Amino acid sequence: MLQIECPWCGPRDQDEFQCGGEAHIVRPAAPEALSDAEWADYLFNRANTKGAHAEQWCHSGGCRRWFNVVRDTVSYKILSVYHVGDSPPQENP
Amino acid sequence: MKKNRYSIFSLARNAVSYHRDWRAAWRSPDPAASYDVIVVGGGGHGLATAYYLAAEHKVGRIAVLEKGWIGGGNTGRNTTIVRSNYLWDESAHLYEKSLQLWEGLSQELNFNVMFSQRGVMNLGHSLQDMRDIYRRSNANRLNGIDSEILNPAQIKAMVPAMNVSANARYPVLGASFQARGGVARHDAVAWGFARAADEHGVDIIQNCEVTGICKENGVVTGVETNRGMIQASKVAVVAAGHSSVLGDMAGLRMPIESHPLQALVSEPLKPVLDTVVMSNAVHGYVSQSDKGELVIGAGIDAYIGYGQRGSFSIIEGNVAAIVELFPIFSRVRMLRQWGGIVDVCPDACPIISKTSLKGLYFNCGWGTGGFKATPGSGWVFAHTVAHDEPHALNAAFNMERFTTGALIDEHGAAGVAH
Numbered sequence A: 001m002l003q004i005e006c007p008w009c010g011p012r013d014q015d016e017f018q019c020g021g022e023a024h025i026v027r028p029a030a031p032e033a034l035s036d037a038e039w040a041d042y043l044f045n046r047a048n049t050k051g052a053h054a055e056q057w058c059h060s061g062g063c064r065r066w067f068n069v070v071r072d073t074v075s076y077k078i079l080s081v082y083h084v085g086d087s088p089p090q091e092n093p
Numbered sequence B: 001m002k003k004n005r006y007s008i009f010s011l012a013r014n015a016v017s018y019h020r021d022w023r024a025a026w027r028s029p030d031p032a033a034s035y036d037v038i039v040v041g042g043g044g045h046g047l048a049t050a051y052y053l054a055a056e057h058k059v060g061r062i063a064v065l066e067k068g069w070i071g072g073g074n075t076g077r078n079t080t081i082v083r084s085n086y087l088w089d090e091s092a093h094l095y096e097k098s099l100q101l102w103e104g105l106s107q108e109l110n111f112n113v114m115f116s117q118r119g120v121m122n123l124g125h126s127l128q129d130m131r132d133i134y135r136r137s138n139a140n141r142l143n144g145i146d147s148e149i150l151n152p153a154q155i156k157a158m159v160p161a162m163n164v165s166a167n168a169r170y171p172v173l174g175a176s177f178q179a180r181g182g183v184a185r186h187d188a189v190a191w192g193f194a195r196a197a198d199e200h201g202v203d204i205i206q207n208c209e210v211t212g213i214c215k216e217n218g219v220v221t222g223v224e225t226n227r228g229m230i231q232a233s234k235v236a237v238v239a240a241g242h243s244s245v246l247g248d249m250a251g252l253r254m255p256i257e258s259h260p261l262q263a264l265v266s267e268p269l270k271p272v273l274d275t276v277v278m279s280n281a282v283h284g285y286v287s288q289s290d291k292g293e294l295v296i297g298a299g300i301d302a303y304i305g306y307g308q309r310g311s312f313s314i315i316e317g318n319v320a321a322i323v324e325l326f327p328i329f330s331r332v333r334m335l336r337q338w339g340g341i342v343d344v345c346p347d348a349c350p351i352i353s354k355t356s357l358k359g360l361y362f363n364c365g366w367g368t369g370g371f372k373a374t375p376g377s378g379w380v381f382a383h384t385v386a387h388d389e390p391h392a393l394n395a396a397f398n399m400e401r402f403t404t405g406a407l408i409d410e411h412g413a414a415g416v417a418h
């Protein structure tokens, strides 16, 4: 069971949250200029990292705000929590 | 042909020597310097691939490299439901081929895989569920796949322990039933394919982790492992939850996410359930093993997880659904609970495909439901690797479909169910 630190509400039980998948996937600025392969990469391909993974979580059972988390996908340990739009903190192993 | 055939006679013969002289079911050779084909991953799919490569395509030197022990991945962790009642033609044909192979598998492998065609019931709890069930069932029949629709009274007659009352939180309105579906013994499938592959000269090498994929000018030349470099002109990756990790080694980005999927078993009980019951809506499925344990499957965690364990809340919701369906199970004690790492594709369908690297093949994306496909997956993948061309049955399951948009959306039949 995870304990997740909501940036606004503090530490809460995982059950209050929903995981929104990989973070930092940016919608293409000029979609009409994309090739099929670039579309496929944007829509379907994922890092699926074994190790430190940047992902989005929503405090859906609380303040309902989104934020980013770096989590180790093997130990499940949360390494850092940061705001949407920020880059992942550098001190992560 | 088979030097070490299992039969009533060999059992009697070995009884005389107090069963001390049985030969090992497969050798444990050191890796050779090179092979014609290296299969990465010793799960059921990898072992089946190696078996069909050797037995049907007469490929000479084959090795299966497994980082742990064979069958220790999802093959040995799943709830063993086998069925072929998928909605779309492409998947229906693939899973039906597999089901037909299951029907003769114990004979073919000379190994009892305990395939038990006790039927699989998919419950509907709402009008929309029932419409989807009718649609899928009709599609199945058009594809020559057996399927019946049951009403609540018929369900009650088959599964007296189920609560089909109209007052249930999610009342059971009906079900589809595939009588040829059922369960099999997961370990036996891995062991049976391993033993049969070994008999055809396949080297099964355990504790051998692939750490790199070697290539030159866009052509695969072998793999890097913890036991040194091994050359091969063809490398066939069947690594389930670790497919993206292997993809990274080859420089391929994959449309896959690896999620934890959990299951649990109860203490053994007297016979109470002689078919398989699945419900997508309340998200639970249950069968009773030959030992008497209730085998219960849960859903995936939404997060990525390589830890072979998931969240407790998933188990809690799952057990709540099972108890709602089967009130008499409420005081059954659970013995074990575990997780696997399932490789989920955006369209809930597998990738059985060549890649942009010559000589590199991927078989992955089976997600929560690939056990049933073990023989069929190995059969079409062996064809693909041997001929460097897919079989008609897996041509649609190529990697390019994510670029062309020709997805095969099986979420209704596969996304939740197994």
Ligand SMILES: Cc1cc2nc3c(=O)[nH]c(=O)nc-3n(C[C@H](O)[C@H](O)[C@H](O)COP(=O)(O)OP(=O)(O)OC[C@H]3O[C@@H](n4cnc5c(N)ncnc54)[C@H](O)[C@@H]3O)c2cc1C
Pocket (backbone or CB within 6 Å): B040, B041, B042, B043, B044, B045, B046, B065, B066, B067, B068, B069, B070, B071, B072, B073, B074, B075, B076, B077, B078, B079, B080, B081, B082, B208, B209, B210, B211, B238, B239, B240, B241, B242, B246, B261, B262, B263, B297, B338, B339, B340, B341, B342, B366, B367, B368, B369, B370, B371, B372, B373, B418
């Ligand atoms: C809890 C649970 C319940 C399920 N229930 C069902 C069900 O009822 N019906 C159904 O049809 N399906 C079910 N499934 C899905 C099914 O188990 C899988 O789709 C199927 O077993 C996959 O087989 P596989 O041989 O591809 O994978 P695996 O058995 O996972 O084999 C992959 C192997 O690759 C090895 N490997 C990984 N990386 C490397 C490397 N670098 N080098 C060497 N080896 C490597 C792994 O150690 C592993 O042994 C379930 C899965 C789970 C987890």
Ligand SMILES: [Zn+2]
Pocket (backbone or CB within 6 Å): A006, A007, A008, A009, A010, A059, A062, A063, A064, A065
């Ligand atoms: Zn909050």
